Amino acid sequence: MxxxxxxxxxxxxxxxxxxxxxxxxxxxxxxxxxxxxxxxxxxxxxxxxxxLQGAVAWISDKEISYSSTVTLSLAPRTASFVVEGAKVGDRIYIHRRGRPTLAGVNVVAGISLESTGFVPADGTVEVYHTIPAVGVGQTLSIPIKMVGYRPAAV
CATH class of the missing domain: 1.20.5 (Single alpha-helices involved in coiled-coils or other helix-helix interfaces)
Known part of the structure; x- marks a missing residue:
């Protein structure tokens, strides 16, 4: 046991x-x-x-215009705008706000612009874009809307 x-x-x-x-x-x-x-x-x-939490700080309607040349130019360009309220550090979204015009006539196809911007100094906004030159002696105009966002920490 x-x-x-x-x-x-x-x-x-x-x-x-x-x-x-x-x-x-x-x-x-x-x-x-x-x-x-x-x-x-x-x-x-x-x-x-x-x-960075941000809120819309400003909205501005502007227009990018170029007088065309004979050649097709796809080189990146910069357009500078004075925008009251823009501050260094703002983040910017840019989009087309209307139909582009070429020589005063609405262009309905092919030209698009969506970009971001940069604020190099308070009150100045730079928009980087590529727009083809499309005619001899004509002006291409693209209306844009810029929306500036300011981070809460700035």
């Missing part, structure tokens, strides 16, 4: 040891999951802290 009791005792100890190891493993996995969760939260908090 004693050998049976010893066998049962060994079996019970082995089962207890296995249960203890399983509990330790579960605790380790839970601690690892908690650590990963804390790291992900810290990363999200850091990203949120560095993200």
């Amino acid at each position: 004693q050998s049976d009791e010893r066998g049962l005792f060994k079996d019970a100890m082995s089962l207890a040891s296995g249960a203890n190891n399983a509990a330790l493993g579960a605790n380790t996995k839970a601690a690892d999951a908690d650590a990963r969760s804390a790291a992900a939260k810290a990363e999200a908090d850091a990203a949120k802290a560095t993200a």
